[in-house]
Amino acid sequence: MNPILAVRDLRITFGGVVAANGIELDIYPHELVAVIGPNGSGKTTFLNLCTGYIHPASGSVTFEGKPITELPPRTITRRGIARAFQIPQLFAGHSVLECVMLAVAARHGIWDAWRPLARRGYRHEAHEILDLLTLGAVADRLTATLPEGLRKLADIAIAMALKPRLLLLDEPTSGVSTAEKIPLMDTIVGVLRAEKITALFVEHDMDVVERYADRVLVWDSGRVAAAGRPHEVLHSADVLERIIGVG
Amino acid sequence: MVVRYTVILAVVAALLPIAVPWLGFVFTLAVGIGLAALGVAMLLRGGLISIGHALYFAVGAYAVAFLMRDAGVHDLLVLFAGATIITAAVGFLVGAFMVRYRAIFFAMLNLAISMVFFTLLSKLYYVTGGTDGLAVATPTVLGMQLSRGAFDVVMQNAALILMVAAALLIDRYLKSPLGEALGAIHTNEVRLEYLGVSARGVIWAAYTVSAGLAGLGGAITAVAIGHVVPELSYWTVSGQLVLVAVLGGIGGVPGAFIGAFFLELVRTFAVGIAGEVWNAIIGISLLIVIFFLPEGLYGLIQRLERRRTNPK
Numbered sequence: 001m002n003p004i005l006a007v008r009d010l011r012i013t014f015g016g017v018v019a020a021n022g023i024e025l026d027i028y029p030h031e032l033v034a035v036i037g038p039n040g041s042g043k044t045t046f047l048n049l050c051t052g053y054i055h056p057a058s059g060s061v062t063f064e065g066k067p068i069t070e071l072p073p074r075t076i077t078r079r080g081i082a083r084a085f086q087i088p089q090l091f092a093g094h095s096v097l098e099c100v101m102l103a104v105a106a107r108h109g110i111w112d113a114w115r116p117l118a119r120r121g122y123r124h125e126a127h128e129i130l131d132l133l134t135l136g137a138v139a140d141r142l143t144a145t146l147p148e149g150l151r152k153l154a155d156i157a158i159a160m161a162l163k164p165r166l167l168l169l170d171e172p173t174s175g176v177s178t179a180e181k182i183p184l185m186d187t188i189v190g191v192l193r194a195e196k197i198t199a200l201f202v203e204h205d206m207d208v209v210e211r212y213a214d215r216v217l218v219w220d221s222g223r224v225a226a227a228g229r230p231h232e233v234l235h236s237a238d239v240l241e242r243i244i245g246v247g
Numbered sequence: 248m249v250v251r252y253t254v255i256l257a258v259v260a261a262l263l264p265i266a267v268p269w270l271g272f273v274f275t276l277a278v279g280i281g282l283a284a285l286g287v288a289m290l291l292r293g294g295l296i297s298i299g300h301a302l303y304f305a306v307g308a309y310a311v312a313f314l315m316r317d318a319g320v321h322d323l324l325v326l327f328a329g330a331t332i333i334t335a336a337v338g339f340l341v342g343a344f345m346v347r348y349r350a351i352f353f354a355m356l357n358l359a360i361s362m363v364f365f366t367l368l369s370k371l372y373y374v375t376g377g378t379d380g381l382a383v384a385t386p387t388v389l390g391m392q393l394s395r396g397a398f399d400v401v402m403q404n405a406a407l408i409l410m411v412a413a414a415l416l417i418d419r420y421l422k423s424p425l426g427e428a429l430g431a432i433h434t435n436e437v438r439l440e441y442l443g444v445s446a447r448g449v450i451w452a453a454y455t456v457s458a459g460l461a462g463l464g465g466a467i468t469a470v471a472i473g474h475v476v477p478e479l480s481y482w483t484v485s486g487q488l489v490l491v492a493v494l495g496g497i498g499g500v501p502g503a504f505i506g507a508f509f510l511e512l513v514r515t516f517a518v519g520i521a522g523e524v525w526n527a528i529i530g531i532s533l534l535i536v537i538f539f540l541p542e543g544l545y546g547l548i549q550r551l552e553r554r555r556t557n558p559k
Contacts, residue, residue, distance in 0.1 A: 074445055077440075077442060089435055093430060093434050094431065102424065102442065105424035106428075110449070111424075113423045113424075113426065117422060158442070162442065162443065
């Protein structure tokens with residue numbers, strides 16, 4: 001099977017800090033891959049490199065066999081990679097429904113200055129996505145008024161409205177209470193499986209990783225230090241000591 | 248709501264000059280300023296403050312003068328259409344450069360270009376008439392040469408029709424995906440890019456439309472006054488356009504026209520009542536609005552409307 005995302009020898013430094021130090025990895029279709037590692041190990045930088053927010057000094061990123069290394073975020077998004085952020089990136093003056101409708105409109109083509117955004121087709125599609133993510137009840141609320149867990153879901157709903165083939169999630173459970181984490185991930189993963197969306201998520205909660213990931217990539221000093229099935233990686237003495245800090 | 252208040256505004260604006268004939272000229276000027284302020288208000292929705300939109304106001308005004316003098320165009324509708332298209336084209340060209348900048352850089356670059364244009368208008372005497380400006384003769388209307396009195400009535404009604412048409416079209420645009428994307432730039436440009444949308448493209452489209460509106464406003468002003476001068480592109484005019492947009496409120500398209508009518512009426516009465524201190528009266532009126540109505544005059548109307556429909 002060909003990888004949906006192939007990364008080869010990706011390198012970047014910020015001043016003296018090596019944020020990507022020869023990253024090599026493949027993500028395969030329909031996989032749910034977790035990325036773990038200590039703070040500052042370059043996990044978010046990796047997502048930024050894959051989505052064109054920053055460009056590497058060297059190396060390549062290939063999506064569905066085509067290079068995307070030097071492309072800007074909007075072009076990469078149009079190619080089929082969507083992203084949800086560690087700090088939810090919502091449109092503050094808009095309702096949840098409007099944010100998702102805007103994403104639906106972006107997928108269909110934003111260059112329409114005549115028909116309303118809140119047209120029946122867009123509204124229906126947005127409601128479907130919101131219902132999938134259990135956000136139907138807050139559809140008309142302004143995004144700024146939502147609690148953190150719902151903001152995370154709204155951010156993911158926006159990304160899902162783009163109908164991506166690869167979804168990158170940066171710490172989907174950070175800032176969410178312990179009690180909310182499992183229901184939140186149940187909802188997200190349920191939709192990902194149902195829609196057959198390949199996903200890569202950065203996560204610090206090892207229970208979440210073990211429960212949901214098909215594969216784990218362990219990040220350390222800007223490179224993949226270990227990779228494998230969750231039960232193998234998370235119980236490896238080396239990973240426990242060096243990455244998770246237990247041992 | 249926008250349709251209702253636009254129509255109410257148009258009816259009031261149409262009837263008042265019949266009751267008070269000398270107000271007709273004031274209203275025509277207010278529509279000219281209101282159109283240009285609507286262009287500024289559109290950009291404000293995207294979080295972009297242009298303090299150089301007098302550039303497009305003046306381009307529209309001088310386009311009328313040049314079309315009459317050099318191209319032999321004399322029909323009112325053709326002049327308005329020509330001036331709007333020329334100004335939108337200038338906005339499109341300048342916009343290609345402007346879309347790279349945000350915040351204070353966007354504001355100052357607009358100001359800089361408008362002041363360069365002001366200098367060119369002042370110094371290129373043989374082309375622009377220099378500081379004397381250019382006279383604008385009374386245009387024909389559908390091929391008919393009307394008396395000045397009849398023409399002023401036509402102008403006033405044409406301005407009202409253009410105001411209503413522009414308000415409805417821009418309201419439609421602002422509610423479309425492209426218009427909503429402009430509002431989204433104000434709060435989260437990065438997220439918009441991550442939707443696959445070019446924020447620069449969205450701003451470029453808005454900037455071009457906004458320039459066209461200001462150009463149409465300038466064209467109406469030029470024909471109404473019958474004279475164009477470099478001061479139309481001066482920074483104080485740009486400041487006035489921002490002031491009108493904020494005064495009226497950027498929550499809806501009627502705001503720009505309400506702000507323009509308010510300012511022109513206050514100015515007219517202030518000059519008439521207290522010629523020595525009319526500037527102070529305008530300043531105090533503006534302070535009252537800014538302190539007590541932060542969402543502008545249209546924001547007040549919206550608030551009252553919400554209270555009426557939802558008393559709790």
